[in-house]
Amino acid sequence: MADSYSIGALASATDTKVETIRYYERIGLLPEPARTSGNYRAYTPGHLDRLSFIRRARALGFTLDQVRALLDLSDRKDNDCCAVDTLARDHLTDVDRKIADLKSLRRELNSLLAQCQQGTIADCRIIGALS
Numbered sequence: 001m002a003d004s005y006s007i008g009a010l011a012s013a014t015d016t017k018v019e020t021i022r023y024y025e026r027i028g029l030l031p032e033p034a035r036t037s038g039n040y041r042a043y044t045p046g047h048l049d050r051l052s053f054i055r056r057a058r059a060l061g062f063t064l065d066q067v068r069a070l071l072d073l074s075d076r077k078d079n080d081c082c083a084v085d086t087l088a089r090d091h092l093t094d095v096d097r098k099i100a101d102l103k104s105l106r107r108e109l110n111s112l113l114a115q116c117q118q119g120t121i122a123d124c125r126i127i128g129a130l131s
Helices: 007-014 018-026 043-059 064-075 082-114 125-130
Strands: none
Touching: 007 018, 007 043, 018 043, 043 064, 064 082, 082 125
């Protein structure tokens, strides 16, 4: 593992766009790194670990606010993990709700498509349902 990373190297190591890294710095999810004598950002292995954590949480669908809460909780190593469990369970409930909504949407679209009679737009059931 390197002692420090340029923003491009950090981006490459975490499969994150440079602008996303800068954004995470601006909103306080990622601490601003020290600067080199040439005024370039010099990221540490700690930045790499934190950005990897953020990326994994985002891949699981956690919002930025939830990621912030998870990061805050992860910094308190001796605390009970009940708050983390609660946050994850709440997120799972949201995921389950979204899945149910998507299944309902799928049924509705299938129903509309089943009514299609391949006629003209004037007789189109899909357009009629949207009007």
